[in-house]
Amino acid sequence: MTLILALDFGGTKLAAAVVNLGSRDWLHHERRFSPMNADAHSDLEIMRSLIHSLLQDTKPVAIGVSFGGPVDAKTGTVRLSHHVSGWEEIPLKDLLEKEYDVPTSVDNDANVAALGEYRFGAGNGYDSLFYITVSTGVGGGWILNGQPWRGAVGMAGEIGHMVVDPAGPVCLCGKRGCVERLASGPYMAQDVREKMENGLSGKIIREIVRDNLALVTGKVVSEAAALGDELAQEILYRSAWGLGVGIGNVANLVNPQLFVLGGSVTKAGTRWWDVVRKIARETALPEVDFAIVPAALGDDAPLWGAVALAEIHRTSA
Numbered sequence: 001m002t003l004i005l006a007l008d009f010g011g012t013k014l015a016a017a018v019v020n021l022g023s024r025d026w027l028h029h030e031r032r033f034s035p036m037n038a039d040a041h042s043d044l045e046i047m048r049s050l051i052h053s054l055l056q057d058t059k060p061v062a063i064g065v066s067f068g069g070p071v072d073a074k075t076g077t078v079r080l081s082h083h084v085s086g087w088e089e090i091p092l093k094d095l096l097e098k099e100y101d102v103p104t105s106v107d108n109d110a111n112v113a114a115l116g117e118y119r120f121g122a123g124n125g126y127d128s129l130f131y132i133t134v135s136t137g138v139g140g141g142w143i144l145n146g147q148p149w150r151g152a153v154g155m156a157g158e159i160g161h162m163v164v165d166p167a168g169p170v171c172l173c174g175k176r177g178c179v180e181r182l183a184s185g186p187y188m189a190q191d192v193r194e195k196m197e198n199g200l201s202g203k204i205i206r207e208i209v210r211d212n213l214a215l216v217t218g219k220v221v222s223e224a225a226a227l228g229d230e231l232a233q234e235i236l237y238r239s240a241w242g243l244g245v246g247i248g249n250v251a252n253l254v255n256p257q258l259f260v261l262g263g264s265v266t267k268a269g270t271r272w273w274d275v276v277r278k279i280a281r282e283t284a285l286p287e288v289d290f291a292i293v294p295a296a297l298g299d300d301a302p303l304w305g306a307v308a309l310a311e312i313h314r315t316s317a
């Protein structure tokens with residue numbers, strides 16, 4: 001057997017899996033939540049114990065790693081994590097190669113998920129696609145000519161902070177009206193809360209959270225919208241509108257065949273999808289052709305992407 005070990009360091013959970021080269025089914029698969037006060041050290045400890053229980057006394061030929069934060073993919077060094085402390089400049093590739101004596105590749109989760117969808121999911125059969133995750137944040141990863149495209153310093157694909165409404169609300173990055181500021185789950189929730197505190201009704205939202213506005217989430221907004229709440233519908237529309245404008249502009253600029261959308265906000269329903277598609281279509285030039293489809297791999301996209309990353313490394317080595 002030729003084993004590949006795939007690792008996923010997420011913001012809130014850690015996962016590891018082993019697959020036989022060429023197979024589409026996991027041999028073993030383990031997932032664990034990282035504790036509330038997790039740091040790089042504790043995440044690595046948990047990952048070591050997952051790896052130990054997966055591998056037993058077998059040895060993989062390659063390791064692929066998805067990391068939830070900016071990574072220098074050339075050196076496999078983590079720049080930092082926005083969710084877990086202590087990851088600043090950790091040489092994750094070197095560390096794992098020393099420990100397990102196996103060639104290792106590391107990249108950030110959006111690039112890795114793009115690769116996973118391209119090789120094993122919704123992007124199979126295409127050679128240019130842009131993967132977008134719409135979740136707590138909004139991020140993206142490129143596949144161009146069948147290869148990941150990371151940009152000069154690994155920052156390509158940051159559609160989350162593309163400005164689509166320069167007069168819009170202020171984003172955590174300091175600019176106004178970024179795609180993430182309009183489309184992400186937490187920002188949708190924040191906007192609903194603020195509008196309700198300023199007197200807008202949101203009657204159905206209020207019922208769902210039993211008057212406790214702290215409990216409003218992106219999920220609550222989409223539930224209330226489906227039940228006919230006008231405020232929720234307005235905010236959800238703006239989420240889809242912002243993403244649609246971003247996608248249309250990206251289509252004009254780079255002309256990929258496909259946009260693959262993952263992350264939980266994409267579960268917001270057909271109305272959200274219709275608006276994303278319509279606005280993207282209206283924003284792009286008529287000659288610029290593309291499709292927008294849901295991701296196929298779900299929570300396992302980073303792990304399958306890590307397998308693909310390890311495979312690329314093996315064939316190019």
Ligand code: ADP
Pocket residue numbers: 011012134135136137184185186217218219220222223263264265266267268269
């Ligand atoms: P992560 O950011 O950890 O990858 P998710 O992809 O699950 O996690 O995204 C979480 C965000 O998605 C939360 O803000 C949540 O409220 C929102 N969300 C979850 N389900 C839905 C839904 N059906 N409609 C809209 N937003 C949703």
Ligand code: ZN
Pocket residue numbers: 160161162171172173174175178180181
């Ligand atoms: Zn921003």
